[in-house]
Amino acid sequence: MHKIFNVSEDIYYIGVNDRKTELFENMWPLPKGIAYNSYLIKDEKVALVDGVEIGQVEKYLKKIRAIIGDQAIDYLIINHMEPDHGGAIDIIKKLYPDIKIVGNKKTLQMLEGYFGITDNIVEVKDKGELNLGKHTLNFYTMPMVHWPEVMTTYDNIDKILFSADAFGSFGTIDGGIFDDQFDFDANIDEMRRYYSNIVGKYGSPVQKALSKFTKLGIDIKIIASTHGHIIRENIDKVLSLYNQWSTHEGQKGVVVAYASMYGNTEDMAEAVAHGLADSGINNIVLYDVSKTHSSYIISDVFKYKGVILASPTYCNELHPNMESLITKFEHMGVANKLLGIVGSFSWASAAVKKLNVFAENIKWDLVSDAVEEKHALKEEKYEACYNLGKTMAEKL
Numbered sequence: 001m002h003k004i005f006n007v008s009e010d011i012y013y014i015g016v017n018d019r020k021t022e023l024f025e026n027m028w029p030l031p032k033g034i035a036y037n038s039y040l041i042k043d044e045k046v047a048l049v050d051g052v053e054i055g056q057v058e059k060y061l062k063k064i065r066a067i068i069g070d071q072a073i074d075y076l077i078i079n080h081m082e083p084d085h086g087g088a089i090d091i092i093k094k095l096y097p098d099i100k101i102v103g104n105k106k107t108l109q110m111l112e113g114y115f116g117i118t119d120n121i122v123e124v125k126d127k128g129e130l131n132l133g134k135h136t137l138n139f140y141t142m143p144m145v146h147w148p149e150v151m152t153t154y155d156n157i158d159k160i161l162f163s164a165d166a167f168g169s170f171g172t173i174d175g176g177i178f179d180d181q182f183d184f185d186a187n188i189d190e191m192r193r194y195y196s197n198i199v200g201k202y203g204s205p206v207q208k209a210l211s212k213f214t215k216l217g218i219d220i221k222i223i224a225s226t227h228g229h230i231i232r233e234n235i236d237k238v239l240s241l242y243n244q245w246s247t248h249e250g251q252k253g254v255v256v257a258y259a260s261m262y263g264n265t266e267d268m269a270e271a272v273a274h275g276l277a278d279s280g281i282n283n284i285v286l287y288d289v290s291k292t293h294s295s296y297i298i299s300d301v302f303k304y305k306g307v308i309l310a311s312p313t314y315c316n317e318l319h320p321n322m323e324s325l326i327t328k329f330e331h332m333g334v335a336n337k338l339l340g341i342v343g344s345f346s347w348a349s350a351a352v353k354k355l356n357v358f359a360e361n362i363k364w365d366l367v368s369d370a371v372e373e374k375h376a377l378k379e380e381k382y383e384a385c386y387n388l389g390k391t392m393a394e395k396l
């Protein structure tokens with residue numbers, strides 16, 4: 001027994017919720033689960049748009065059969081090959097041996113590489129089209145949002161953009177499938193966490209995709225991503241958020257991320273926060289990098305303009321958890337941030353030096369010289385940390 005969800009008259013939502021997986025890509029926490037979205041277009045020809053993660057395939061097939069029974073499926077359109085969508089391709093192909101798989105040149109290379117599939121293929125080019133009867137689909141490549149083969153599929157009748165990972169979110173779909181059927185604004189943090197963790201490195205490709213949609217004058221009434229709710233009421237808001245996030249334009253606020261073994265570096269981080277607060281900054285978030293998963297810290301660094309990094313020296317290096325965090329910032333190419341550095345040590349100083357090298361490599365603007373303390377935080381360095389907070393506030 002399955003509820004049948006219509007996205008439009010001929011287009012159905014056949015996605016599945018995953019509440020069991022703890023870590024997306026075996027890395028990013030999923031406290032609210034995740035949805036793998038797929039769509040079925042029932043026209044003269046039947047087409048699937050994207051698939052699901054392999055562990056969910058039984059549920060997925062039941063949803064398909066609830067709509068088309070034993071009818072054949074003509075096309076499987078692959079917008080994105082990552083296994084959370086493409087993992088069950090060979091199972092679908094075995095069950096529907098005449099199905100034609102639709103993808104671009106790069107998709108087809110991956111199809112062969114992952115599954116050895118080379119037959120019953122329809123290769124499409126950028127702006128190519130496929131007629132299903134009443135519906136004509138157009139394909140627009142969107143490389144590196146999030147893999148090189150990514151493309152979007154656009155339905156010309158219902159003005160639906162099947163956007164692959166773009167505009168997706170962590171979190172399952174609990175009840176209604178549309179954005180106006182849940183508290184969309186309350187979910188923006190999860191949408192940004194998804195964007196920053198998964199697609200965040202590819203800000204420039206996201207910008208290219210956004211301007212491509214604008215230049216081509218694509219009229220989008222519905223955005224149907226591969227994750228999260230289907231968007232029909234908040235399209236302008238979502239496009240604007242993506243524009244903001246992909247240009248790394250942070251809001252006025254500061255993430256203070258610290259590592260601390262015995263509380264001395266934490267005292268320094270708090271002193272900076274006091275200076276920020278006394279200077280009128282309301283959005284201050286302090287994170288202990290050993291307690292909070294980097295997923296959430298990265299997401300807030302995408303949200304806010306200011307970053308304070310605080311670390312003790314550990315084995316003549318940075319604290320390993322701080323090192324891990326800044327490595328992720330470097331991998332993701334996070335840009336356009338104002339940075340303040342504080343650090344402590346007990347007998348040999350290294351942390352501040354390492355954080356200064358990080359600042360230089362990533363090209364974030366240092367708001368002032370780093371503050372460094374030996375042993376416990378004392379009055380003079382408390383003032384220096386406090387003033388660092390004030391200086392950051394002035395520059396925001």
Ligand code: FEO
Pocket residue numbers: 080082084085146147165226227
């Ligand atoms: Fe949802 Fe890049 O896969």
